[in-house]
Amino acid sequence: MKTQVIVLNGGSSSGKSGIVRCLQAVLPDPWLAFGTDTLVEAMPASLQTSDGGIEFAADGAVIVGPEFRALEAAWIEGVAAMGRAGARVVVDEVFLGGADSQRRWQKALGELRVLWVGVRCDGTVAADREVARGDRVTGMAASQADVVHQGVVYDLEVDTTHTESMECARTIAASVE
Secondary structure: OOOOEEEEEOOOOOOHHHHHHHHHHHOOOOOEEEEHHHHHHHOOHHHHOOOOOEEEOOOOOEEEOHHHHHHHHHHHHHHHHHHHOOOOEEEEEOOOOOHHHHHHHHHHHOOOOEEEEEEEOOHHHHHHHHHHHOOOOOOHHHHHOOHHHOOOOOOEEEEOOOOOHHHHHHHHHOOOO
């Protein structure tokens, strides 16, 4: 069975989005790309001001409530449905809950063939990228660099600290069937 879904998990500013774009360029078949940033952007602004939604704290912490979780669950099921319908999908994720986050995806993806990829980056390097991007709350990259990997099991890991996105994408593509 061919790989149907690639899940990239890593902290903010670790380089996941760049790897996704490179994967789409190097993989021979078309792959759809979906990321947690797209999910957050699709939500109403009111969820960023309510306790039930998503909060970006001044120190970079991300706190999610039950309304966010409900919409996230629907989104995950939708991504899984696309895989079941025959689309090949790359997911750009941030497992704020570590292993619990992975279990939510595993349950939804069920029988689909998934390649689980950890995208690591030194917290200091990610923090420098965060500042250069200018579109993130300062502190998010450093606070997520390690916690998103706690208890998560991967088929493959890449480290963007000193490795370019294209090289990481080629390493991942070599593991896709």
